Amino acid sequence: DQQVKQNSPSLSVQEGRISILNCDYTNSMFDYFLWYKKYPAEGPTFLISISSIKDKNEDGRFTVFLNKSAKHLSLHIVPSQPGDSAVYFCAASVMGTYKYIFGTGTRLKVLA
Amino acid sequence: DSGVTQTPKHLITATGQRVTLRCSPRSGDLSVYWYQQSLDQGLQFLIQYYNGEERAKGNILERFSAQQFPDLHSELNLSSLELGDSALYFCASSPGTGQQGYTFGSGTRLTVV
Numbered sequence: 001d002q003q004v005k006q007n008s009p010s011l012s013v014q015e016g017r018i019s020i021l022n023c024d025y026t027n028s029m030f031d032y033f034l035w036y037k038k039y040p041a042e043g044p045t046f047l048i049s050i051s052s053i054k055d056k057n058e059d060g061r062f063t064v065f066l067n068k069s070a071k072h073l074s075l076h077i078v079p080s081q082p083g084d085s086a087v088y089f090c091a092a093s094v095m096g097t098y099k100y101i102f103g104t105g106t107r108l109k110v111l112a
Numbered sequence: 113d114s115g116v117t118q119t120p121k122h123l124i125t126a127t128g129q130r131v132t133l134r135c136s137p138r139s140g141d142l143s144v145y146w147y148q149q150s151l152d153q154g155l156q157f158l159i160q161y162y163n164g165e166e167r168a169k170g171n172i173l174e175r176f177s178a179q180q181f182p183d184l185h186s187e188l189n190l191s192s193l194e195l196g197d198s199a200l201y202f203c204a205s206s207p208g209t210g211q212q213g214y215t216f217g218s219g220t221r222l223t224v225v
Contacts, residue, residue: 002154004154006154036216041218042218043116043204043219044202044216045216046213091155097168099157099168099170100157100214101157102147102155103154104153104154105154
């Protein structure tokens with residue numbers, strides 16, 4: 001039972017354009033969400049988070065949107081850069097449960 | 113360098129064998145988490161320790177066990193290995209209970225032949 005789903009295994013975007021990565025979840029108890037970025041041969045690195053009391057959080061070129069009614073979150077990268085090419089994982093947790101459920105990842109390729 | 117150290121980086125072993133993966137958390141972090149990433153799969157949560165005590169358990173097989181020592185490093189023991197255990201095993205750490213996100217190590221790639 002995949003509680004966190006990233007239905008697009010890959011995405012290609014032209015440099016300078018917007019990248020939109022999507023994530024859906026099924027557990028309405030999830031109240032904290034994270035995005036991680038992973039380069040080959042490295043561990044995932046934390047990118048941005050959002051709690052369920054917000055619907056948007058921005059950090060530089062990265063913005064995460066949360067639509068609780070649709071159980072959907074998205075990561076926007078504007079403008080996309082070749083260095084953003086990586087695998088992006090979304091993760092969700094229920095506060096106090098001490099564990100995150102990760103999606104299967106989306107491989108982003110930003111074309112120069 | 114994330115500050116989370118995992119050893120070894122690569123491990124090749126035969127079916128039926130037992131291996132130990134080691135993780136040193138980032139300085140000051142009390143929580144250690146273990147995740148498994150199989151081919152084309154997301155990160156599957158295995159287990160969490162906080163300051164030496166088990167705090168949460170995920171889909172960890174009975175053949176697998178872990179512990180966190182007084183110096184806060186952690187070991188993941190995998191026994192009676194099967195081909196399907198081949199995966200990347202990540203350790204992560206956080207100061208507290210992880211709501212602020214984890215810091216991951218670079219992983220141990222286990223290949224069972």
